[in-house]
Amino acid sequence: MNRRPVFLITVLCFGFAFFYIPILSMIVYSFNASRLATVWGGFSTKWYVSLMSNRQVIEALMLSLKIALVSATIATILGTMTGITLARFGKFRGRMLFTGLVTAPLIMPEVITGISSLIFFILMADWIGWPGSRGFTTITLAHITFSMVFVSTIVQARMLQADRAIEEAAMDLGSRPWQVLFDVTLPVISPAILSGWLLAFTISLDDVVITSFTTGPGATTLPLLIWSKVKLGVTPDINALATLMVLTVGMGVVVAGIVMNRAEARRRADERMAYRSND
Amino acid sequence: MLARLSRWFDRRGWADILIGAPYLWLLIFFLLPFLIVAAMSLGTKTPTAPPISFGGEYPLLNWDSYARVLGDGLYLRAFLTSLANAGLAMVLCLLIGYPMALGLCRVSNGWRNILLMLVILPFWTSFLLRVYAWMGLMGRNSWFNRLLTDSWNLLVPVDWAVKSVPMMNTNFAVVLVMVYTYLPFMILPLYASLERLDPTLDEAAMDLGSRPFQVFRDVTLPQSVPGIVAGGMLVFIPAAGELVIPTLVGDASSPMIGRLISDEFSAARNWPMASAVAVVLLLIMVVPTMIYSHYQAKAEGSK
Amino acid sequence: MAAPAEPFLRIEGVSKRFGSFQAVRDVTLDVAKGEIFSLLGGSGCGKTTLLRMLAGFEEPSAGRIFLDGRDMAGVPPWNRPVHMMFQSYALFPHMTVERNVAYGLKHEPMSRSAKAERVREMLELVQLTPFAARKPHQISGGQRQRVALARALARQPKLLLLDEPLAALDKKLREHTQFELMSIQQRTGVTFIVVTHDQEEAMTLSDRIAVMDKGEVRQVGTPNEVYEFPNNRFVAGFIGSINTFEATVIAREGGALRLAVPAFGAEVLARDVPGVSPGQAVTMALRPEKAGISRTRPETVNAFEGTVKDLAYFGKDSLYRITLPSGTLVQAHAVNARRGAEVADWDDAVWLGFEPESVLVLAE
Numbered sequence: 001m002n003r004r005p006v007f008l009i010t011v012l013c014f015g016f017a018f019f020y021i022p023i024l025s026m027i028v029y030s031f032n033a034s035r036l037a038t039v040w041g042g043f044s045t046k047w048y049v050s051l052m053s054n055r056q057v058i059e060a061l062m063l064s065l066k067i068a069l070v071s072a073t074i075a076t077i078l079g080t081m082t083g084i085t086l087a088r089f090g091k092f093r094g095r096m097l098f099t100g101l102v103t104a105p106l107i108m109p110e111v112i113t114g115i116s117s118l119i120f121f122i123l124m125a126d127w128i129g130w131p132g133s134r135g136f137t138t139i140t141l142a143h144i145t146f147s148m149v150f151v152s153t154i155v156q157a158r159m160l161q162a163d164r165a166i167e168e169a170a171m172d173l174g175s176r177p178w179q180v181l182f183d184v185t186l187p188v189i190s191p192a193i194l195s196g197w198l199l200a201f202t203i204s205l206d207d208v209v210i211t212s213f214t215t216g217p218g219a220t221t222l223p224l225l226i227w228s229k230v231k232l233g234v235t236p237d238i239n240a241l242a243t244l245m246v247l248t249v250g251m252g253v254v255v256a257g258i259v260m261n262r263a264e265a266r267r268r269a270d271e272r273m274a275y276r277s278n279d
Numbered sequence: 280m281l282a283r284l285s286r287w288f289d290r291r292g293w294a295d296i297l298i299g300a301p302y303l304w305l306l307i308f309f310l311l312p313f314l315i316v317a318a319m320s321l322g323t324k325t326p327t328a329p330p331i332s333f334g335g336e337y338p339l340l341n342w343d344s345y346a347r348v349l350g351d352g353l354y355l356r357a358f359l360t361s362l363a364n365a366g367l368a369m370v371l372c373l374l375i376g377y378p379m380a381l382g383l384c385r386v387s388n389g390w391r392n393i394l395l396m397l398v399i400l401p402f403w404t405s406f407l408l409r410v411y412a413w414m415g416l417m418g419r420n421s422w423f424n425r426l427l428t429d430s431w432n433l434l435v436p437v438d439w440a441v442k443s444v445p446m447m448n449t450n451f452a453v454v455l456v457m458v459y460t461y462l463p464f465m466i467l468p469l470y471a472s473l474e475r476l477d478p479t480l481d482e483a484a485m486d487l488g489s490r491p492f493q494v495f496r497d498v499t500l501p502q503s504v505p506g507i508v509a510g511g512m513l514v515f516i517p518a519a520g521e522l523v524i525p526t527l528v529g530d531a532s533s534p535m536i537g538r539l540i541s542d543e544f545s546a547a548r549n550w551p552m553a554s555a556v557a558v559v560l561l562l563i564m565v566v567p568t569m570i571y572s573h574y575q576a577k578a579e580g581s582k
Numbered sequence: 583m584a585a586p587a588e589p590f591l592r593i594e595g596v597s598k599r600f601g602s603f604q605a606v607r608d609v610t611l612d613v614a615k616g617e618i619f620s621l622l623g624g625s626g627c628g629k630t631t632l633l634r635m636l637a638g639f640e641e642p643s644a645g646r647i648f649l650d651g652r653d654m655a656g657v658p659p660w661n662r663p664v665h666m667m668f669q670s671y672a673l674f675p676h677m678t679v680e681r682n683v684a685y686g687l688k689h690e691p692m693s694r695s696a697k698a699e700r701v702r703e704m705l706e707l708v709q710l711t712p713f714a715a716r717k718p719h720q721i722s723g724g725q726r727q728r729v730a731l732a733r734a735l736a737r738q739p740k741l742l743l744l745d746e747p748l749a750a751l752d753k754k755l756r757e758h759t760q761f762e763l764m765s766i767q768q769r770t771g772v773t774f775i776v777v778t779h780d781q782e783e784a785m786t787l788s789d790r791i792a793v794m795d796k797g798e799v800r801q802v803g804t805p806n807e808v809y810e811f812p813n814n815r816f817v818a819g820f821i822g823s824i825n826t827f828e829a830t831v832i833a834r835e836g837g838a839l840r841l842a843v844p845a846f847g848a849e850v851l852a853r854d855v856p857g858v859s860p861g862q863a864v865t866m867a868l869r870p871e872k873a874g875i876s877r878t879r880p881e882t883v884n885a886f887e888g889t890v891k892d893l894a895y896f897g898k899d900s901l902y903r904i905t906l907p908s909g910t911l912v913q914a915h916a917v918n919a920r921r922g923a924e925v926a927d928w929d930d931a932v933w934l935g936f937e938p939e940s941v942l943v944l945a946e
Binding site for chain 2: 637638639658659661662665666670673674675676685686688689690733734
Binding site: 005007008009011012015016018019020021022023025026029036038039040078079081082084085089092094098101102103104105107108109110111112115116117119120122123126141142144145146148152176177178181202205206208209223226227230231233234238239242245246249250252253254257261 | 288289293294297298300301302304305306308309310311312313315316319329375376378379381382383385386392394396397398399400401403404405406407408409410411412413414415416418420421422423459462516517519520521522523526527537540541544550553554557560561564568
């Protein structure tokens, strides 16, 4: 049918305006010379300059990246193990509880996760003397716990789509089950693992609530820094910081999108070629 | 010895490790902390560090905190505010997100990839900054607020004229920002379920005499129910426990439940109370989750 | 050709292009009321596009469609007295069998009881009454096909379009369903337009067939006409299997054509066809079942010696591949009428013989 869905296109336009006007406004005001964040006082890049020389911001960013890198990697390993287990191992003792444990963090409000982690760390320190102080370690542990279930969801979905026969073929050709895992299963699901890692990385980099509960003196991540400033109101240097973050992420997503589209187009072209040479 | 170890590993050792490591991790870092919280809710507040004890005659049967959750109007109001805000945000997301998802299914392939990327893009940018962007728009002197104020003053009698539209620190602001931040969570599952639908079913309905709107009502809408439920849950659950949005743009005099838990815990240092509220909130969350998994199971079953 | 005097459906010079792709090219067809008419062709031949234009899902780029005297241009699908049975059946998965069948009646100004009665009748017609309360995923493929048929017939369309009606069924079921479709058509009297890529299906079902290729209709006729008297190479090759050879017309004598056929290394006598003249290069075509093989020289003017190169045994018949002295392969079908009396074995020397009446001469 060639009818143009006018109503739907209109809603799409309004929807995207709704999505992007606040962000665009924030970007425009980051070039505002005025100290009053909401009143236009001419063009200036001074907030970017002051941002670059702000050691606090740089340090917070570094800490955030470090935590995100470590927690995403460990969460990906654990989440992949979970996803494979749930997709392939059928019934095993304690599966019900395990499924529950993997689903619960997804619906648990962050406040509760944050508080329970904090209470746990405080009591542990009290009972067995570990963790000595809260900071990098405790934040990372908490991030791993709640981002690994996202990874596992992605991996499990991919595993359920994958053709089991190729695993059976590998076993038939003499591989032991764990060799099949490394030789066949993991390579096949590697795109899902990669997107799981990216998701875990972003979740960790973005988290405020759980981090604010599990942090300790001296450990300020970037979201925590922004959180403490934003609570006091709108300031032009946060506009500049936000602009930089949005542009970085935006560029990353666009580049990733283009790369993926290209790969997809190439795959289709290859398939067409293969199909043609069959004739 | 080594041979036996390797035999064990080949047979089931690797599987045990694969299951065991994440299982153990979740038991220690997720279940145990939560059980501690559940136990805390039965404790008593003390001025010690940690500020809690299990005293009294029946140390594990102290339901005082729960009695207060149910008896004190403050908590009930907070629960109602949270559920109402989250419910409203969910409905608004559905009303905006459904036509958007349907529109995404109807545009050409090239446009669709770009637009999908634009839906996901805000999701990858910082959540905090998306909330912050609205603080900039809603403030009393912002261009957006002035625009709204001017158009309001133009439309209504002079007597009702206002200096600025009060937006910041209201429940309206909370719902608006929730809709803004959670809209992608509604659009994506809806899009996924709408895109899967067989377009020949639409043609079949048209062929049998249905106009486009009837086709939507009879064929598209009923089949997208799993997507609606999934999107609804993805918006409702985090919205109901939301802490950041009400703290930044909400009305402090009618707090949402997430903020109340955080305040009880940090400011009032009343761990039993915070724990009890958390447990009740979680119990409330179980209901929509059950609805969700019910629909999921139904959707799986009809495949 | 039995061209109807007063065509019920008239397709007049219809073309359809999608961008630079010409899907349907200047098709003109007349279909009589109560006919089963098939559009036969390979994938991408334009048959489905033509069907979709009849249903109203696509508008022709040029040409017009008249149904019962009414110009269908600009009439949306929901206002056309034309219903379609989709290839995938397109049953609504969220409705029961009964509600699927009743769906089209929603829009009819009928009393509730009349609608219920019609649905009951339809379910009876396709023998699905016991399954009325089931959902589409709870019934078999053959039953789904019948639900789709009942749903499309419930509103009593003037024209029923069937898109590959039997393609999704397995072989056994297909034969049975074929006859059922024909009997339902006879009972309801609705005009059927069937799109199919399966020549056997088209042959058994249809009153007339239009063979399509690259958006064009290449021949229209009864099953017998298109099989026995194809008027071009494409139709001859598409319907059934056929041997084709390059040939030159030498002379026309006594109601027959004398052809020089290099592959046979000799002259072949063929049935005369109009429009060819001596000296013209033509294609000689021979259906395998019309080429007889024997151990002794057959009593026909067209008799040639050869060797059995290959033989495939199918049970009721066998397919032989005979090598002629020129090296050309000829396929011949032989019916295994008597047990243990197969004509020849591998590498046997045999005779190949066929009547002049069986030889087709294609000018194109």
